[in-house]
Amino acid sequence: MLGLNSKDFRLLLIVLGLTMLAPFILNPFPESSELAQFNAGYPDLMQRFVIFGIFAIGFNILFGLTGYLSFGHAAFLGVGSYAAIWMMKLLTMNVIPAIIMAIVFAGLFALLVGWISLRRSGIYFSILTLAFAQMSYALAYSVLTPITGGETGLQAKTFDPRILDGNAGELGRANLFGLEMSSSYELNLGAWEFTFNTGYYVAAVVLLIGFYMSIRIFRSPFGMMLRAVKSNQQRMNYTGLNTRPYTLAAFVISGMYAGLAGGLMVAMDTQVGPERMFWTASGEVVLMTILGGAGTLIGPVLGAGLIKYMENIISKINESILHQWFAFMPDGLEDLLISLIYPFIGKGWHLTLGLVFMLVVIFLPGGLVQGGQKVAGLFRRKKAEKSATATKPAE
């Protein structure tokens, strides 16, 4: 179906199901219960899940297939964002031109960076991309202030020209042909509350398209060539094959995915700041990909989800919430437990993330996807053993 084999098509269907039903899946706890703290089904976080999912899918095309570790991908995210916000300020608040120009500009910038950086491989390549990203960040932060707004960034303003919009002069809202990104429909089912947000569904559809294209790239001859670069580039060169065009193409494609993610971020929340390009943002996407499983199709999306979940949910648990949870315990025990847990929540979420990352890298080098396979394998082997034991007596 759609040019995919049945296994890949099933994976696409799973992602389709997950994204379309996300408002239900992410809000498993009733609104009034104490566990509602762990609900993630609100528009902002759902949008982040899919946008960073797209970012990580794109990164994985470069890192997962060719093995080239770029430490500067946030720069493309930022360039895409700035291109998108300028489209919204100059042309229209409709998200389509913004997203298209985000992809175009990020692609062009990736072409330039890739053309220079891909002359080297390994650690030198990583450092070159990192240098470009930090350079872009510094430029956006101060030197290019007239274009980027500097530290305070850019926002949609009432006096933007917006030549395609009739209502210039009012504060426009990002929309898709009149359908506002921020509008939501809330569904109350008993104690549960589910939010369906337009912006989220727009981003989710884009994620599906991006995911489908990434499967096609993975399964194409081009993808095979990229894998060959990863396994032994020298050998390929000796056979008389120039690998640079392939790696450059992969680099640009992955930069365009990053630009797409940046454009979507602006579409969901019309503001850009330079720290979106900071090197920690570039590092984050590396973490997402490795955490989920580099080189796998769905891994990066899972990794992005896990990191964004921790950033937004764990970081919001504060001391008074812990006190509520453990209120039933005797005082001494309560205080002891709280002092044990406290370093890992709230501002300590980085610590928790670090621990999870270490555990994954040490015990599951293939990332969460490998974890899933191990669990699945466990069940399968049990079944196999059962059938084995069942047949034994007959021997």
Place this chain on the structure above:
Amino acid sequence: MSKSNFTRRGMLKTGAATGAGLAMPTIFTGAVWSDGHTGFTNAPQGDTVTLGFNVPQSGPYADEGADQLRAYELAVEHLNGGGDGGMMSTFSSKALDGTGILGKKVEYVTGDTQTKSDAARGSARSMIEKDGAIMITGGSSSGVAVAVQALCQEAGVIFMAGLTHANDTTGKDKKANGFRHFFNSYMSGAALAPVLGKQYGMDRKAYHLTADYNWGYTTEQAVRESTEAMGWETVNSVLTPLTQTDFSSYIAPVLNSGADVLVLNHYGGNMVNSLTNAVQFGLREASANGKNFEIVVPLYSELMARGAGANIKGIFGSQNWDWKLENQLGARYTGTNAFVQSFGTKYGFPPSQAAHTGYVQAMLYADAVSRAGSFNPCAVAEALEDFEFDGLGNGPTLYRGADHQCFKDVVVVKGAENPENEFDLVEIVEVTPAEQVTYAPDHPQFAGGSLGECNPGA
């Protein structure tokens, strides 16, 4: 592998499904969901109301954020009738009675801005969308304040800015739903200039080192214009990268430039490093043009003073508030002692100006809701606009309606020569009265923005 058969039935089926899919988004438009509410975003249901405290808990301003959070928790305690009531007893408006806000118990959620606008907006959006916060407050940098203020404007909730000093927050980026109690760059310049003139003379030559971002630019402009109006001359101004930690190369040319005053438009770690470098280069002992060489730091904070240690002795700067105000300058600054007392009792040390502005913003919001009799952001904004009050530690204060900026006295301070303890590092020199730091809403340093219409959201 796949066989495509176009049948009449199949076409009808897909057609209907596609149609339904395309029509679905139309039910997502706003009209449907305003029903359950009473006309504005997150109208409090039941007997509680939720406020969102969005402060930096990690990153360069984590100390300020932690102190702000302490103050917010204290404010919530006082609003709900706990503790000793703090500034509620000295506040000129008596609308608050310790039973929460409009009889609803105050609850709060916290978030980490990480001093990044994306993270700050993410955390503010989760407070609004998930936790139902009716007001967002906090923040320790102007970039974050401007970003979150715009978000609150779009979402239709009130934003009470925390520590933000750049002119832009109530200048070119001002918003109808945003309010700032903290002072700004212009006020720093206007307050410092006369004191500097008195101390150092009217014929000084200044050299500016400015952090290369928006706050740096507006602060340099403010100090420059105020001092030049008084007769000073600006010899040179140099932009320094924000990430710079060693300022030696920037300090070295200062001595031979013909300047006799160095103005460090730096904040936080930047300021600590540049000041330390300047002192190491012997600028304090040097003399130029027959006068003693002097250093000025426009924006001061206790936490920065602690970082700079002995280097800060005798250096002039400005502050929004100081915990010693009432003790040293008398009853005009009533409220200060009440706040220091209850903060000290709870946490064991005096509050910083970041804590003070946070506490006051929370109180002002609660009071405005009580006076307006509604949580509707438009009603609250109306109650805050042109509101005159007293007893919150800064003396008589005006919340100007034209740009949502507070106008009050500005404290000019200098590093203490012989600090008795680590909370006594700054010494109050003088207070510049509010009239001298007041400017027209369309002053060139604040031009280019408009408040727009107040937005109640849903």
